[in-house]
Amino acid sequence: MSIAVTTAEDDRAAKLERRLLRHMSTLNRRFNLIEPDDKIMVAISGGKDSWALLHLLRAYERMLPFSFELVAVNLDQGHPGFPVSVLREHLEAHGFAHRLVARDTHTVVKANTKAGKAFCSLCSRLRRGILYDVAVELGATKIALGHHRDDVIETLLLNAFYAGQLKAMPAKLYSDDGRNVVIRPLASCGEAEIAAWAQLRGFPIVPCDLCGSQPNLKRQQIKGLLATLEQDNPLLRKNLLAAVGNVKPSHLWDPDLGHEAEAEDEDEGEQAPPHPSLGLTQLRIK
Numbered sequence: 646m647s648i649a650v651t652t653a654e655d656d657r658a659a660k661l662e663r664r665l666l667r668h669m670s671t672l673n674r675r676f677n678l679i680e681p682d683d684k685i686m687v688a689i690s691g692g693k694d695s696w697a698l699l700h701l702l703r704a705y706e707r708m709l710p711f712s713f714e715l716v717a718v719n720l721d722q723g724h725p726g727f728p729v730s731v732l733r734e735h736l737e738a739h740g741f742a743h744r745l746v747a748r749d750t751h752t753v754v755k756a757n758t759k760a761g762k763a764f765c766s767l768c769s770r771l772r773r774g775i776l777y778d779v780a781v782e783l784g785a786t787k788i789a790l791g792h793h794r795d796d797v798i799e800t801l802l803l804n805a806f807y808a809g810q811l812k813a814m815p816a817k818l819y820s821d822d823g824r825n826v827v828i829r830p831l832a833s834c835g836e837a838e839i840a841a842w843a844q845l846r847g848f849p850i851v852p853c854d855l856c857g858s859q860p861n862l863k864r865q866q867i868k869g870l871l872a873t874l875e876q877d878n879p880l881l882r883k884n885l886l887a888a889v890g891n892v893k894p895s896h897l898w899d900p901d902l903g904h905e906a907e908a909e910d911e912d913e914g915e916q917a918p919p920h921p922s923l924g925l926t927q928l929r930i931k
Contacts, residue, residue, distance in 0.1 A: 672830060689717045692851065696850070789830060
């Protein structure tokens with residue numbers, strides 16, 4: 646009986662892996678995320694998404710007619726009890742080139758975040774700056790992050806609801822100083838499928854005890870909203886992702902976009918279904 650269960654789980658893991666790789670491949674062809682002889686620094690937190698990204702990139706390399714290099718980098722931010730040894734053991738056991746970096750941003754974040762406010766914004770800025778510097782030291786041509794489809798659409802809604810901006814996460818991002826290129830190879834993959842695959846593969850998941858311990862985070866509220874709306878619209882997440890890449894500048898209010906006339910009906914009733922685009926753009930940030 647145990648052999649049959651194991652076989653069924655292996656089959657399911659293989660099917661999920663093929664599906665995730667198809668998403669990754671389509672996204673890569675659209676945005677040229679991975680190019681010959683790239684040295685890709687994969688940011689590893691120990692969570693399901695970054696483990697999935699690292700292992701899927703290795704599997705994806707076997708599908709391509711060219712080679713690229715992977716190096717996993719974990720930033721130990723000084724969270725009490727962070728099990729860096731768990732990451733080291735997994736990386737060594739699977740033969741991944743890696744570098745483990747320690748910087749105490751935990752103390753800085755807690756000292757500079759007002760009571761009741763989320764740690765995420767300051768924490769991510771500090772982490773990003775350190776990882777950008779490490780990528781330059783390593784000579785990495787790309788930095789790969791494990792953000793998935795749900796991260797993209799949740800960020801879109803968070804920016805619209807709480808920042809008054811139409812902004813999500815690009816699949817490929819260039820820093821203005823020209824030092825770094827950030828890619829998100831999983832940006833069209835659903836979180837549920839990634840979580841299921843990571844569980845079947847038995848990755849050693851390390852939770853974030855800093856932000857994960859905070860109640861009433863806005864992102865969790867957005868997740869709840871999406872789950873509720875999805876009950877009546879099973880295509881909700883696919884449509885939101887498509888909307889990110891199906892922009893009609895003439896129907897927005899930003900004068901910097903330019904508003905060329907479009908032969909479209911501005912009727913406020915039912916609209917045509919979104920274009921089946923993957924819905925991700927390339928942007929530049931400061």
